Amino acid sequence: MTKQMLSTATDQVTSLTASLATGLKLGEQYVQLLNQLATTTDANQLLSSASDLIKFDLTDAYVKFPHHYAPEDYYLLFMGRLLELEGVEGLEVKPDPLHRRLAMRLTSFENNYTFCFEQKRGKEGAFFCEQTDHEPLFNLDLAHQSLQFNNQALIDFLIVKEISAHNDLELQGIIKPLVTFANLLDSKLNFMINLGILATKNEAHFKLAAPELSLTVIDKLFVKTAETDTVLLSLPKNNGAKLKLGDQIAMTLCYDPDDYSKQWFFMVNDPKENLSFLDVLLHYPLVRDWYLINRESLAIMDNNFSYTPAADERVVRHTPATDAEPVKEEAPASAVNDDEEASD
Secondary structure (H helix, E strand, O other), X not given: OHHHHHHHHXXXXXXXXXXXXXXXXXXXXXXXXHHHHHHOXXXXXXXXXXXXXXXXXXXXXXXXXXXXXXXXXXXXXXXXXXXXXXOOOOEEEEEEOOOOEEEXXXXXOOOOOEEEEEOOOOOOOEEEEEOOXXXXXXXXXXXXXXXXXXXXXXXXXXXXXXXXXXXXXXXXXXXXXXXXXXXXXXXXXOOEEXXXXXXXOOOOOEEEOOOOOOHHHHHHHHHHHOOOOOEEEEOOOOOEEEXXXXXXXXXXXXXXXXXXXXXXXXXXXXXXXXXXXXHHHHHXXXXXXXXXXXXXXXXXXXXXXXXXOOOOOOOOOOOOOOOOOEEOOOOOOOOOOOOOOOOO
């Protein structure tokens, strides 16, 4: 009887130690991934460790890990480290003790804005959100290796909310490191990038979300330019108008006369290809005021990448919202609230 009890106790101890060893090994794996994320100088290893950590499950019945990061924090650490490796300044990642998370701050911006990644149930990746109104400026998906800017949120945050308190150069200071991050994802890791209204290529078409456009909206722009030095010209085939902004820079609102759908879109022509549509709204009050007054008609389409394209389709990097299923810009901006639909 005593021998049988000892055998049972020995089995229990052996089982317990095996379970503890499994839990401790789980912790060791977690520490190794964290160390790699914090110290590697290789972009691919950085992506690999961040991706593994986002999916890592620390749950164990025998060993508890009360202090660890949330999945959203790994997105932020990944972003901060990639910018750090390339010597990009203007953003810093710091602990946010009040909310027990990590947050990113713009070091060159006087307002104490903070940004965090937020996940939404049923949505891929995580959304980079300003923490006052939770505008989702872009979506980062490490699993599908994509980054997509949200046109509506960019306009809401920069043009509607901040333009009255800051000049255009200050607001460009917010966008510059974000675009740099997107370009690094493309050049270093071959990510799919949708710059949306931040695209600067002259061939970029910024499609309107509305299926039709009343010509009275263009007439209102003619009225606004009548008492200024800005020249607005009707296109030869009466399919839109071109606004000359100076220094060979122009903005066109038109549709292709050979396209039966008459899809309206904006184009920005800049010989140096430095200006995006958002830059035009930032730099030119006349255009900005006209756009905001008529935003219901002029809202720019937001798109989502399709991750399982058909055999004859492919997603093209560095194009604005032109290559995927459209989502109207005027959908709710709070894309990270579980009870609302995202508009990215």
